[in-house]
Amino acid sequence: MADKIKKSNNFNMPVLSVAPMMDWTDRHCRAFHRVLTRCTLLYTEMITAPALVRGGAGHLLAFDPAEHPVALQLGGSDPAELARAARMGSDEGYSEINLNCGCPSDRVQSGTFGAVLMRAPDRVAEAAAAMIAAQPRPVTVKCRIGVDEQVPEIALPAFLEKIAAAGVARVQIHARKAWLAGLSPKENRDVPPLDYTLVYRIKTAFPGLHISINGGVDSLDAAQRHLDTVDGVMIGRAAYQRPYDILAEADARIFGSATPVITREQAARAMIDHARRHIATGGRLHHVTRHMLGLYAGQPGGRHWRRILSEGASHPDASADLIETALGAVSDHARAA
Known part of the structure; x- marks a missing residue:
């Protein structure tokens, strides 16, 4: 599998990141988190490619350069549209363009993007290739281990093989299934069981793919344990609800920075x-x-x-x-x- 990973999309690989979270990780949140940590990669909320390309919502891309390193997360399913949105993000100065293949909300499903794209790896690969070709920033993918009736041990490797062959060098894997029918977005963050060991096995199967694990990580101690096996850790709600506990010591403990910890x-x-x-x-x-x-x-x-x-x-x-x-x-x- 690893020999299918293209090297054209490689870049400096972050070890710790704060997950993109709708209604939470806006520019004010990112400004606050950047006060606490200089090294952790921050993400925007998901911004839809149609809003940028057809809806005149370019103002949503505005951010302060002090937020760097900061990545743009896009939602969408049309390769040409995503390519244009990625180019807009690159022109704005984002350091990474991320494609959302993990959000389970009804609104996202109706737009044929988010977690539903786990069922369409060929479409995701086409979109990723178009986004990579359209601009110079690295393109990454955030996904689940599977959706609904999929068997994660089968679906996830097949999905990753397709997008890796398209040039994606880094993925963030939320170690839960998403149930697109029957569970609310909130329940999808808690009810499906976590399967960290599957993500660990995926890292062994794809040694050339930079894999960050996401889901249920609630401390730096837990992050450091995951880093014994995978390449990176993405923390969501814990970083938002207890920002000082998670982020203030991250530069020292995760990145080895000698900068004094802020109070x-x-x-x-x-x-x-x-x-x-x-x-x-x-x-x-x-x-x-x-x-x-x-x-x-x-x-x-x-x-x-x-x-x-x-x-x-x-x-x-x-x-x-x-x-x-x-x-x-x-x-x-x-x-x-």
């Missing part, structure tokens, strides 16, 4: 200027602070932090000073404890 307070203060700039352009404070609610998760004063930001940031006149107020409440709680 929670430093991270919060680093976001104040970002929030002020956003508000100055007509934005609202909660667009930024909703991604910061988990900064003090499990810490003394964490409830005060979350409550103050949750209740105050949605007020039309809320300013970035609210972050200072929330920090003060955390400090007061710590002194009183």
